[in-house]
Amino acid sequence: MKIVLDLTKLLEEGKITKEEYDKFSGLAKKETVGILPNILVGFGTILIFCGIASFAKSIEFIFALSVIFIGVGFFIREKLFKDWGILSSIFIILGTISASGAYFELFDFYSDGSELNYKIAIGSIALFIAAMSYFARSALLAGFSALTIGALLGVGTSYYSATYYFFVEQPSLTIAVYGALSILTYSLSNIFSSQIERLLLAFSRVSFFLVNMAFWIGSFWGDKEYFISNNLFSIGWLAFLIIMIIFGVVKNKRFTINMSVTFLSIHFYTQFFERFGVDPISFIIAGFFALIIAIALWKYNKKLN
Secondary structure (H helix, E strand, O other): OOOOOOHHHHHHOOOOOHHHHHHHHHHOOOOOOOHHHHHHHHHHHHHHHHHHHHOOOOHHHHHHHHHHHHHHHHHHHHHHHHHHHHHHHHHHHHHHHHHHHHHHHHHHHHOOOOHHHHHHHHHHHHHHHHHHHHHHOOHHHHHHHHHHHHHHOOEEEEEEOOEEEEEEOOHHHHHHHHHHHHHHHHHHHOOOOHHHHHHHHHHHHHHHHHHHHHHHHHHHHOEHHHOEOHHHHHHHHHHHHHHHHHHHHHHOOHHHHHHHHHHHHHHHHHHHHHHHOOOHHHHHHHHHHHHHHHHHHHHHHHHHO
């Protein structure tokens, strides 16, 4: 469990003693180099990587360069982590993402381009990113591994003429798979150490987010493959969000409550404007509801703090 405490404020309010203040302050991680140099060197490294990659004559070269970056990142993590921990993470994350993209291009080039080979490539990339998140202890990579699985289910994004798209081709299957993954990783997080717990929770939360996105898409167009109407998705999504909010309150899970309330607001606005259209009265009513939800959420978070 990770808890953020304002030690200075607690000391001023008399809730901790000076000895406790000194003890807890001593437990905090000390950084001799600082965040800014790590970030500056990291951005410089990214620019150098992009520059070298732009001169590359082959995907094989980019893949090899990515592997080198991963190796350098782990070397920094092993030998210089106390001073350059952020830089090591930048090396590992950049190398992992670049290696995944290069691997996919190589796989696509040397395979027959069948759907099965496509799924094998995506699946192996998801496993690779998950493994790298474990060895690097990176919650960001854990979240990326969850996102990568979406490509196997027809989840993705696209861009056309200054317009970005998010699509879910199979909402029902996406909800089922990501729902199961979210529950599984959340359950496992309770039995592992704090470092692994953080990775599993990141995966679970991204999965939970994608479950809601699939419900949202389904509430517009339904799922023709399984003959599920958009109205059924809307009702199911509402029930799901209410259950999640109750679960969050009972288990004191702030993330679950905040995300569920956020998507409940999205659900409300989606259905409201779908049914009543866009006019001044509907805007006023929706605005009042937005204020009520925002105030309720603010008071809840303030109470927890």
